[in-house]
Amino acid sequence: MSLCGASQPSTPGRPAHLTDRHPAFAGEAIGIRLHAARLAYAGTVLFDALDVRLEPGATTCLLGPSGVGKSSLLKRLAGLLPADPDDQLRCDDGRPLAGRFAWMDQRDLLLPWLDVLGNVTLGARLRGVPADRARALALLEQVGLTDASGMRPDALSGGMRQRAALARTLYEDRPVVLMDEPFSALDALTRYRLQGLAAELLATRTVLLVTHDPAEALRIGDRVHVLSGRPARLDEALIPPGPPPRDPTDDQIRPLHRELMARLGVVRDAC
Amino acid sequence: MRVRRIATRVLAAALALVATWQVAVWVSGAPAFILPSPLRVASAWWQHAGEIVRHLGVTVAEIVLGLGCGLVLGVVSALLVGYFRPARRWLLPVLVASQAVPVFALAPVLVLWLGYGMASKVGMATLIIYFPVTVALLDGLRRTEPGWLDLARTMTARGDGGPRHRDRIAVLRHIQLPAALPAFASGVRVAASVAPIGAVVGEWVGSSAGLGYLMLHANGRMQIDLMFAALATLAAFGVALWFGVDAALRRLVPWQADSFDSMED
Numbered sequence: 001m002s003l004c005g006a007s008q009p010s011t012p013g014r015p016a017h018l019t020d021r022h023p024a025f026a027g028e029a030i031g032i033r034l035h036a037a038r039l040a041y042a043g044t045v046l047f048d049a050l051d052v053r054l055e056p057g058a059t060t061c062l063l064g065p066s067g068v069g070k071s072s073l074l075k076r077l078a079g080l081l082p083a084d085p086d087d088q089l090r091c092d093d094g095r096p097l098a099g100r101f102a103w104m105d106q107r108d109l110l111l112p113w114l115d116v117l118g119n120v121t122l123g124a125r126l127r128g129v130p131a132d133r134a135r136a137l138a139l140l141e142q143v144g145l146t147d148a149s150g151m152r153p154d155a156l157s158g159g160m161r162q163r164a165a166l167a168r169t170l171y172e173d174r175p176v177v178l179m180d181e182p183f184s185a186l187d188a189l190t191r192y193r194l195q196g197l198a199a200e201l202l203a204t205r206t207v208l209l210v211t212h213d214p215a216e217a218l219r220i221g222d223r224v225h226v227l228s229g230r231p232a233r234l235d236e237a238l239i240p241p242g243p244p245p246r247d248p249t250d251d252q253i254r255p256l257h258r259e260l261m262a263r264l265g266v267v268r269d270a271c
Numbered sequence: 272m273r274v275r276r277i278a279t280r281v282l283a284a285a286l287a288l289v290a291t292w293q294v295a296v297w298v299s300g301a302p303a304f305i306l307p308s309p310l311r312v313a314s315a316w317w318q319h320a321g322e323i324v325r326h327l328g329v330t331v332a333e334i335v336l337g338l339g340c341g342l343v344l345g346v347v348s349a350l351l352v353g354y355f356r357p358a359r360r361w362l363l364p365v366l367v368a369s370q371a372v373p374v375f376a377l378a379p380v381l382v383l384w385l386g387y388g389m390a391s392k393v394g395m396a397t398l399i400i401y402f403p404v405t406v407a408l409l410d411g412l413r414r415t416e417p418g419w420l421d422l423a424r425t426m427t428a429r430g431d432g433g434p435r436h437r438d439r440i441a442v443l444r445h446i447q448l449p450a451a452l453p454a455f456a457s458g459v460r461v462a463a464s465v466a467p468i469g470a471v472v473g474e475w476v477g478s479s480a481g482l483g484y485l486m487l488h489a490n491g492r493m494q495i496d497l498m499f500a501a502l503a504t505l506a507a508f509g510v511a512l513w514f515g516v517d518a519a520l521r522r523l524v525p526w527q528a529d530s531f532d533s534m535e536d
Contacts, residue, residue, distance in 0.1 A: 079428060109418045113526045122423075122426065125441070126427050172426065
């Protein structure tokens, strides 16, 4: 049986037996709106009355200076921070978000006592359902870790560890993926490759990607926002042309990079 | 090869100790009823081999049973305290307060309640290792990497309300417990080194068998060479127990890097 290649876009009309094995999400994409979000941390109001919209099936990137509250906003969506009673988190279909998203952190959070395959299928073990070994192996093939499936994390390089974390995120097979600077700890080349891989594997899901890197946002984002100020505000989305992954050195993309730098408060060098 | 290297070193250390002992006997000229020479002790061991092995068997049984009971009790208490909030509030202070009573002072009470047989010694060994094991595992359970718990929370989350009992058990079993194993292993190492103390103290207070009993008895009859033979046997068993437990624990937590290993190259 030939599995679809990583670069092939998903099509909703695929035969059912392939849907299960293909990393691209085949279910209904959901849009999310966080309304009137408020978060105070140690007496500082990070954001107040903030509205965030995640379009269904799109990758929304969130840029901003460090400490502005990007990660907190993501954690709020993931239910990892206590929510203010006034905020409203709504999915377009009216059902709760809990249980319908996968979370990927800047740290790979691999468990050192499990091998790569065990880490990828951790969610199944926690939920007390049998692990789908075949699907996990297919995902490991997609991220290029077939040979490492039996290795423990301490034997892997940083790039391999983050790819394992990506496979674990995809194994969850959720319609929404929340990613907090997933590639920031990697070297430039590994990061570039992983961004391309992630853009392909995450297509059709609703994704929020928090990053500090404008080039990353332009490479894989469908909609790019800048969060800035205190309390933080979200600006109008920048929508880069063409499907991701994009080449940040492309002539169409470079002006957008300049624009984002300006929104982030960096004035162009005089030369 | 690790095992052979360690065995060689332990043997060399033992030989050096025996040589020092012999030199001390020569230099001090101490009479045999104060400090018998190694040779004398060895011949006493040989003469009384049957007796010593029989008493060793009793002491080993006490230590192993005490270790078993102490580990089980310690693990159960740590899990209760770690998992149930009321247990944390009520059991933890009791646990700490119990350590204010010197365990040795309890030995006569244990003998009074549990008799001269093995039970009081097992009880003594259990008591002495219970606290280090409980505290070590509890510390390990308490220091789970918060990111792992966050990850588990997103993986088990459901739309129908708060975290369920089954999820907490799954997180405990698949994340918190394995994560606590290195800390627990430290507690077990301490336990393996102090369990013999419990058994021997118990034997001293009142018993009819065991190496502690044999030592006390030999001392009373001025069989100092036999007393030293029993002591050497106890020491040898203590060392063997520690290395055995250490090897088993290394196998239990193979992912835990040992920085000493890498420094030895």
